[in-house]
Amino acid sequence: METTADLDRWCAPEDEQPFLAWIADRASLGTTPTGRHLAPIADVGRLADGRLAVDVLRPTGTPLTAALDVIGALTAGVAVTLSVPLLELAVAARCGAVQIGRAGLDDVIVDDAGAIVLCDRPPGRKAPVTDADGARDGGGSRARGTGAHGTDTSASAPPSAHATPGHATTGHRRSDEPGDRVLLLATRVVWERTDGRDPGRSTIDAALADALDGDADTVRTLLSLVRAHAAPRPVRWEPPASALLFGVAPPVARAEDQGLVALVRTVVVRGVPLGGDRRLPVRQALVGLVVAVGVVAAAVFALG
Structure with a gap:
């Protein structure tokens, strides 16, 4: 509800x-x-x-x-x-x-x-x-x-x-x-x-x-x-859970949700933690990783 x-x-x-x-x-x-x-x-x-x-x-x-x-x-x-x-x-x-x-x-x-x-x-x-x-x-x-x-x-x-x-x-x-x-x-x-x-x-x-x-x-x-x-940017935030929300059963913790699986799921859903309450979306992290790999590879070929 x-x-x-x-x-x-x-x-x-x-x-x-x-x-x-x-x-x-x-x-x-x-x-x-x-x-x-x-x-x-x-x-x-x-x-x-x-x-x-x-x-x-x-x-x-x-x-x-x-x-x-x-x-x-x-x-x-x-x-x-x-x-x-x-x-x-x-x-x-x-x-x-x-x-x-x-x-x-x-x-x-x-x-x-x-x-x-x-x-x-x-x-x-x-x-x-x-x-x-x-x-x-x-x-x-x-x-x-x-x-x-x-x-x-x-x-x-x-x-x-x-x-x-x-x-x-x-x-x-x-x-x-x-x-x-x-x-x-x-x-x-x-x-x-x-x-x-x-x-x-x-x-x-x-x-x-x-x-x-x-x-x-x-x-x-x-x-x-x-x-x-500045150019306007979208507001990305997670509204705090309402104290009046009821009728929704809390998720049941399963055995396979512990450890590495739970960590991967949290990173995919909420993003990569950056300290405090800030997180970097996975898509942006992947784009940054691809760009970094490309720059390193270009530098290696240029120097080699």
Whole structure:
């Protein structure tokens, strides 16, 4: 049985206009390149008491800082891959092309495919009240409306991950900041994991400081510097095993899996260990070996 993404439910305040504007803006993005890096809306509707509510899909992933701990030191190319979507979103937010709510650094996640996703919160939102048993408003029913696939959304839904049983919460956290600023802070976290001796780091760090509280033009300048710094490289990482994963029996250790066979299998599947948690893929190791043999052979023939 696989783990699934979480649903965060937010309720509109008395003045629904900013909340509705955020919903309309988010729904219009859909699967566009910008929308790909924002948490999508799953359902919109009214609760039993008439309040407007929205269910936001929080993709399965790992917070950025924890993911970077798993990945380790970043090359410039991987840093470009991770930071360009963040900066593109920040540019769109600063110039008014997309409305992004408040968020914290832990709301910037890396999904299982290695893509960056921002799980921001709508403006003026309120989290549903829960009773002592953890049931949601209206007897635990979901918002009455139409889901993303045109299905009835009146079925029961699990409690929000941000709702505390027995308490009413507004869904606000002291650590939250404007989403565009969080995107730039996340970009700084990414580049702090690269080699500080890189000649271009100082230029990017200075542009980051200017863009943090600057306008859209300063963020565009930073985006241009990042894109010109290095070619993007794919993010290769193994997401940490989820503590909620269950229903999968652990592999049974067989006698033939011990010793040399187990070592060969580990090297083929995970790569050649280079120290620490870093590994070199077998294909790259073989290519390097072939090139080295070719160079040695050419040198022997040339000297012979």
